[in-house]
Amino acid sequence: MLADERVFLMGEDVGNYGGCYAVSKGLSAKFGAQRIIDAPLSESGFVGAGVGAAIGGMRPIVEVMTVNFSLLALDQIVNNAATLRHMSGGQFSIPLVIRMATGAGKQLAAQHSHSLENWYAHVPGITVLTPATVADARYMLAMALADPDPVILFEHVMLYNNSEAQPQPEDCPDMHHAALRTSGTDISLITYGGSLGKTLQAASILALQGISAEVIDLRCLRPLDTATIFASVNKTRHALVIDEGWRTGSLAGEICALIAEHCFWSLDAPPQRLCSIEVPIPYPKHLEQAVMPSVEKIVAMATASIVKLENPK
Secondary structure, three states: OOOOOEEEEOOOOOOOOOOOHHHHHHHHHHHHHOEEEEOOOHHHHHHHHHHHHHHHEEEEEEEEEOOHHHHHHHHHHHHHEEEEEEEEOOOOOOOOOOEEEEEOOOOOOOOOOOOOOHHHHHOOEEEEEOOOOOOHHHHHHHHHHOOOOOOEEEEEEOOOOOOOOOHHHOOOOOOOEEEEEEOOOOEEEEOOOHHHHHHHHHHHHHHHHOOEEEEEEOOEEOOOHHHHHHHHHHHHOOOOOOOOOOOOHHHHHHHHHHHHHOHHOOOOOOOEEEEEOOOOOOOOHHHHHOOOOOHHHHHHHHHHHOOOOOOOO
């Protein structure tokens, strides 16, 4: 915002309240009500205003409080923002950035806790980002603002309190590329967003068991960096995709299909996926944790995936 006067932030409670998760705390006092705009409780209305502002040459950042509420703005996102460049024959660009909280873990129940990233990754015309580190959260936003087309950033609610002293630009690769977080030789653990920390913990536990796990952080769900995925799986010959979304129609299922299509002759076992149990996210803490992917589940599935049974005599 300091570098470009065209950039402004709009959304529910982003101004005087400082943001539902304090992301915009202090910005209203610094930039004023013209650039930090408290919007009414109408996601379709203020996302549509963001689309119009982008067409008009502004660089809007629209915050939707939670992914569940973004469904009220699907018409503006899918039918307008994602299609206008195509439908105008390239005459219009929509440099719109939409940020939204996603994921479970804070006992916000079924109205505020789901992971619907795959719904948006299904749509041509938009880029879908899932920062999982402080550096990515910091520098992906600037990359998204420089993109002439719509970009959606999914920010997992359990990552908001993470901190890191002075993240550097070199700690954040190009937003379209996956990142190799841990090298390994026995199995590829492929994940994104709020599941990265759990996956890294699981990789450490697997290492103590003599299993070398490679951890791929997707970072961008559309377009997928398939080259990084395939290179890893061709090396380790085993794949487990960890995805907080539901299993049916999941991003994990798409990645498993891509691996089967392109890495079939390298595989020593079928690609596996670990997703959330297919129920609305419960409110009680123990039930909420039970339906989500966990470190223990990742370790168990990874171990089972690479077990080599002796041939019967």
